[in-house]
Amino acid sequence: MQHRCWVLVLSVSLVCDMAVAETTITAVDSEDSKLVVHVTEGKETIAPEIYGHFAEHLGRCVYEGFWVGEDSEIPNVRGIRTDVVEALKKMKVPVLRWPGGCFADEYHWKEGVGPREKRGKMINTHWGGVIDDHAFGTHEFLDLCEMLDSEAYVAGNMGSGTVEEMQDWVEYMTSDSDSDMANWRRQNGREKPWRVRYFGVGNENWGCGGNMTPEYYAETFRRYQTYVRNYSGNRIVKVACGPGGLDVTWTEVVMEKAARQMNAIGLHYYVRGSGTWNPPGRKGSATEFDEKEWFVLMKNTLTVEDAITQTLQAMDRFDRRGRVDLYVDEWGTWWNEESGTTRGFLYQQNTLRDAVSAGIFLNIFNARCDRVKMGNIAQINNVLQAMILTKGKEMIVTPTYHVFEMYNVHHGATLLPSDLACRAYSFDGQQVPSLVVSSSKDASGTVHVSIVNLDAQRGTNLECLLEGGSAAGVTGRVLTADRMQTHNTFENPNAIEPATFTGVSIDGGLIKAAIPAKSVVVLAIDLK
Numbered sequence: 001m002q003h004r005c006w007v008l009v010l011s012v013s014l015v016c017d018m019a020v021a022e023t024t025i026t027a028v029d030s031e032d033s034k035l036v037v038h039v040t041e042g043k044e045t046i047a048p049e050i051y052g053h054f055a056e057h058l059g060r061c062v063y064e065g066f067w068v069g070e071d072s073e074i075p076n077v078r079g080i081r082t083d084v085v086e087a088l089k090k091m092k093v094p095v096l097r098w099p100g101g102c103f104a105d106e107y108h109w110k111e112g113v114g115p116r117e118k119r120g121k122m123i124n125t126h127w128g129g130v131i132d133d134h135a136f137g138t139h140e141f142l143d144l145c146e147m148l149d150s151e152a153y154v155a156g157n158m159g160s161g162t163v164e165e166m167q168d169w170v171e172y173m174t175s176d177s178d179s180d181m182a183n184w185r186r187q188n189g190r191e192k193p194w195r196v197r198y199f200g201v202g203n204e205n206w207g208c209g210g211n212m213t214p215e216y217y218a219e220t221f222r223r224y225q226t227y228v229r230n231y232s233g234n235r236i237v238k239v240a241c242g243p244g245g246l247d248v249t250w251t252e253v254v255m256e257k258a259a260r261q262m263n264a265i266g267l268h269y270y271v272r273g274s275g276t277w278n279p280p281g282r283k284g285s286a287t288e289f290d291e292k293e294w295f296v297l298m299k300n301t302l303t304v305e306d307a308i309t310q311t312l313q314a315m316d317r318f319d320r321r322g323r324v325d326l327y328v329d330e331w332g333t334w335w336n337e338e339s340g341t342t343r344g345f346l347y348q349q350n351t352l353r354d355a356v357s358a359g360i361f362l363n364i365f366n367a368r369c370d371r372v373k374m375g376n377i378a379q380i381n382n383v384l385q386a387m388i389l390t391k392g393k394e395m396i397v398t399p400t401y402h403v404f405e406m407y408n409v410h411h412g413a414t415l416l417p418s419d420l421a422c423r424a425y426s427f428d429g430q431q432v433p434s435l436v437v438s439s440s441k442d443a444s445g446t447v448h449v450s451i452v453n454l455d456a457q458r459g460t461n462l463e464c465l466l467e468g469g470s471a472a473g474v475t476g477r478v479l480t481a482d483r484m485q486t487h488n489t490f491e492n493p494n495a496i497e498p499a500t501f502t503g504v505s506i507d508g509g510l511i512k513a514a515i516p517a518k519s520v521v522v523l524a525i526d527l528k
């Protein structure tokens, strides 16, 4: 862990804080936080894949979100809508996971290649019971990855598919030989194989992917992964199904029995601010919430750090050299579906609250980039914590999109260790740190600091010292709004978007930044 956060939660300082808060808000708002960034000490690279995405055949994520068909009046290239691709290219999508999710374990890929009019039709039993006519299949997905300049992360069907089917899929996509599968791909219009970097062997096999025990999953994983081969120079990373949330037993059993056969294991981590997972419709509203629900979401989001630490500890008991990487290959907020939308399509709005939560997640992933090598927020379009929302031919981007776009300066940069002293954000007698910060240095030597102030009420004056260097110039961008619930709509698509951050200056040897309440700020610092 390279990042240390000192939260001033000693009872004495809390009493002081509260006393001050009760008398003068201004004085509390001017209280300093301190950050020391060690600009010459970085060792670890922040894998761009930490900023990855996930597209499932679920609701309007793939169909309408990406796929509109070649004859659509919505501008498209080979059936994939241009507006969405252009917006995502600006944000950057280093890796895209597909076709699920729960859908992956009932997807039979052979139905989704060849002439579209001859493709099969299946019921998407997990998500709304709708018919999927396989218009978007392997060729369309890999075409999309090339448009986005993304690595492909294909999730294979272990729940209801055969070993042969999985083997054939990898060969179809990646082999340049004269084999039946490679020739079938050529017949279907693609001469050269694609590069497929990541392959998942099943998804949530403890649940929707077959309700397996960890022992059964591990044994079955060993068998299936044997046939996930490297063809024609393609080197595939094999990803095993890990736990849903913190589940040390699942992790330990799978690692004990199959660590040597995998390159990475996935962790799924969804968060909410109130209510319960079941029954549906009790997860809380995406847009109507109070500070209590804001606070609970922030608190729940911060727990991912402990889940990562404990999962890594469980992994390392059976992989002492830390060879197996951890991918948080589904994460994000999960709210009630918007009223008036199709049940099972998981369409939710996205406010400043979601953006702040995303900023925390990403800063924590950066902090653990020694072992966390991928993250895939769920999901890219129109589902859960989406980047993009569409309504027919209209498209808007969400506050979470803006965080990903602001943070893309961290892709491939070197994580810099930092020390942070910040006060606690207290609510209802509970406390969390008010700031979560991450610093990195990019290839050109620019230092970027992403700062999340999760306190819904209080800003802070942050003093930042660069240990081992000094600043020649600093600029910044900020994402915030007057209301916690602010979100973009089709009527008001720019209600919340990043602005130039004017509250930063260099003063002597320090960078001083007036960080607003409930905000995400990214600073760019040029060194002398």
Ligand code: AHR
Binding pocket: 056, 100, 101, 102, 103, 203, 204, 330, 378, 379, 384
């Ligand atoms: O992202 C929605 C669903 O959440 C996925 O299909 C599944 O893997 C998870 O439970």
